[in-house]
Amino acid sequence: MSKSVTNLQKTCLLWQQRLRLMDWKVKIRLVKFSELGEAVARIEPDLDSKTAVMLLLCAEDFEAEIDPDFPMTYEGLIVHELLHLHFYPLTMETKEPVLAEEQAIECITDALLFGYKK
Numbered sequence: 001m002s003k004s005v006t007n008l009q010k011t012c013l014l015w016q017q018r019l020r021l022m023d024w025k026v027k028i029r030l031v032k033f034s035e036l037g038e039a040v041a042r043i044e045p046d047l048d049s050k051t052a053v054m055l056l057l058c059a060e061d062f063e064a065e066i067d068p069d070f071p072m073t074y075e076g077l078i079v080h081e082l083l084h085l086h087f088y089p090l091t092m093e094t095k096e097p098v099l100a101e102e103q104a105i106e107c108i109t110d111a112l113l114f115g116y117k118k
């Protein structure tokens with residue numbers, strides 16, 4: 001998969017359809033590691049306007065962050081961040097990331113992308 005924003009945006013739209021998130025307008029931005037802090041991706045939703053900015057690690061920093069034991073793909077990151085939109089109304093009041101939410105999203109992403117191969 002090409003890592004251009006245009007292609008990532010297409011992948012995002014495909015998964016928005018599959019996850020029934022077409023009421024959201026999601027804009028992808030590729031950013032440096034320093035802009036993301038500790039994470040490799042982040043989504044910043046605005047529930048009122050149903051818009052979100054999805055920050056993904058740019059390609060050159062992405063390669064450096066890959067852990068061979070936990071390989072990740074842009075598609076995986078996009079699905080993960082999109083799932084946050086479903087959970088957002090439940091956890092938006094909390095300032096810190098909710099561990100149970102992250103674990104649920106990891107499990108669902110894994111099942112959606114890789115479950116059929118096992």
Ligand SMILES: [Zn+2]
Binds near residue numbers: 102
């Ligand atoms: Zn997450």
